Amino acid sequence: MKAKSGLTRFHNCQILRDGKIIKEDLWIRDGKIVNPEQVFYIEQVEEDVRIDAENFLIAPGFIDIQINGGWGVDFSFDSENVEEGVDKVAKQLLAHGITSFCPTMVTSDTEKYTKILPRIHKKQGGKHGATVLGVHLEGPFINTTKKGAHADVFIKNPEKGLDTVLETYGAIDNVIIVTLAPELPGALDAIKGLTKMGVRVAVGHSAASLAEGEEAIKCGANLITHLFNAMLPFHHRDPGLVGLLASTTDKQVYYGIIADGIHTHPAALRIACRTNKEGLVLVSDAVAAQGLADGSYHIGPQTVTVEGGRAYVSGTKVLCGSTSGLDQCVKVFKESTDCSLEYALETASLHPAKALGIENRKGNLNFGCDADFVILHPETLQVLSTWISGECVYKKE
Secondary structure (H helix, E strand, C coil): CECCCCCEEEECCEEEECCEEEECCEEEECCEEECHHHHHHHHCECCCEEEECCCCEEEECEEEEEECEECCEECCCCCCCHHHHHHHHHHHHHHHCEEEEEEEEECCCHHHHHHHHHHCCCECCECCECEECCEEEECCCCCHHHCCCCCHHHCCCCCCCHHHHHHHHCCCCCEEEEEECCCCCCHHHHHHHHHHCCCEEEECCECCCHHHHHHHHHCCCCEECCCCCCECCCCCCCCHHHHHHHCCCCCCCEEEEECCCCCCCHHHHHHHHHHCCCCEEEECCECCCCCCCCEEEEECCEEEEEECCEEEECCCCCECCECCCHHHHHHHHHHHHCCCHHHHHHCCCHHHHHHHCCCCCCCCCCCCCECCEEEECCCCCCEEEEEECCEEEEECC
8 A cells, every 4th residue: 555645534424425324434635525446446545644533424514505694794785894704704604514605695786786796706615714606696686575674775677687787786707696586577588698697596585476487497597595585475376486396397496495493484394395305405594693692783785683583674573584504504494394314414515506506516425526524413413523625624612
């Protein structure tokens, strides 16, 4: 056997792979997961570093595709300290097992977009924080009747399709998801244009019928933003966007869902995952109050009041995002649905990766994928350590 192979081997562990938790070692080199057969039979080398995982569970790192901020930072509000704010949140997310995320901006004015968007760069993660996959733009092309916590003064129609979108946002090189209401004038043309540019389109904050939702999917959309929230309630004669879960379109439709114990009833969580199991994507939809005490915060131009862990638009009882981390959502989801541990973990890792089309490198522990993972207590699901590209970036004291 040769020495100095550049290999790290995790042993005495359970790993989640291909929907099963198995007793197997995890091998890593150059930030990627390695096939041990290649090591044993072809290279014939030994590991340089061996780590005893103490029989804990190794799962793919969590991916949060909808998060508005946390620890006092709101991605839509402070246009002067953008980089510092994103870095602060990225660092804090490591303690929650999150290895990648999509900073989310809510409905804002054009000036905010043109000031903030160029400064939230896609960025590889490490000890400095979780990987920034790209920005999720939630609005302003939404239906005023389903605005939720969004400021209606900035809501608009994408009248000229993609042209209106680009005029509003400016450059979208740093954007990975856009949420819009498909029933608006010009929305379908906008969906087609964004999809051609490689941007994922989600339907949400919408009063669309099922037929309008299906047309959006045909035009390129593949996501639903926070299912059940800010859309028409299910009706047996026209189930609206909720009906996309059981639609006959050939395309897999993914849907974000907030399992914080507040936004979505446990029965609704069960209905969703039993109807469209593969499409369920857990999101935190966390606001600036995540990780902090009750008090007054921002979400875009709106003031947020947090009472008892619930975030409301100040002066109302309109919910505006959660204060829970994605790791907590995994626990709540598993308890609410009594699903398998494997499935609960994949809804926060593999499923969001598939929704973004990056499952060939993130969201799983397959050979050749990025070595982004979290080590968990198999019963409590407490995050013990977080790893990005094979490097330990967080360890619980």
